[in-house]
Amino acid sequence: MSITSLRSNNCLLSRLKLLVKQQQQKLVHTLSEGGLQAQSRPKMVPDSVPGEGFIDMSNWKKVDARVLGIKPTMISQSSWTVLKILQGEGFEAYLVGGCVRDLILKRIPKDFDVITTANLKQIKNQFHRAHIVGQRFPICMVHVKGSCHRGWLVNIVSSFATVAKQHSDKEEVTFSQMPKGCNKKDFIRWRNSMHRDFTINSLFFDPFSNKIYDYANGMADLRSLKLRSLVPAKLSFQEDCW
Known part of the structure; x- marks a missing residue:
């Protein structure tokens, strides 16, 4: 092994350890602010990547957000505008990702990420002030005028189509492999959730129907303080451009 290759591997390992530590600290902090007591540090569980071509629908869950105490007022008005x-x-x-996790913990999220079946150009065309940014993973930055003197608020909106395109070369599970009885909308959400980093960040929330969609046991991992990765951590670092 060359010195350059060795240094690259050491750098990757250092970044991996740092990310795990940051996610663990963030989860403990979030649980504390959400009113739940963390008796111990979250357990880092091996990658939970499903078997090739296998889709286990037995663990898919749809939960009524109202049962969890999530109220409409906990969602920012600008996010409501984008969703509507x-x-x-x-x-x-x-709504997707960390904001859903925080809402479950009864904590007001700092940011609300939106994902939609519209492609980026369609998203951009729906708003007066919106622009597409990013090369490796483009998103649409949507500016919505806030109430009173808050000015313009920025909302990050991504597209299911973008994620599918990014993984088209290595996507093993296609619509032709969709299990019998599987709803197409469920399949799209599930496939997207499988490309996220941790199960606790793979939750989808439709505030209009008050439904939270959980395809990777994210809520169970959140309750038991498990930090379970959905893709191999090394792959996540290689695709992450920070």
Whole structure:
């Protein structure tokens, strides 16, 4: 092994350890602020990548957000605006990722990420102030005018189509492999969730129907303080451009 290769591997390992530590600290901090007591540090569990071509629907869950105490007022008005416009145009649109995790913990999220079935150009065309940014993983930055003197608020909106395109070369599971009885909307959400980093960040929330979609036991891992990765951590670092 060359010195350059050795240094590269050491750098990757250092970044991996740092990310795990940061995610563990963030989860403990979030649980504490959410009113839950963390008796111990979260357990880092091996990658939970499903077997090749295998889709286990037995663990898929749809939970009523109202049962968890999530109220409409916990969601920012600008996020509501983005969701209403997209759904009003016939697109599926959800809150996704860390904001859903925080809402479950009864903690007001700092940021609300939206994902939709609209492609980036369609997203951009729905809003007066919006622009597409990013090369490796493009997203749409949507500016929504806030109330009173808050000015313009930025909302990050991504597309299911972008994620599918990014993974098209290595995507093993296609619509032709969709299990019998599987809803197409469920399949799209599930496939996207499998490309996220940790199970606790793979949750989708439709505040109009008050449904939280959990395809990777994210809520169970959140309750038991498990930090379970969905993709191999090394791969996540190689694709992450920070």
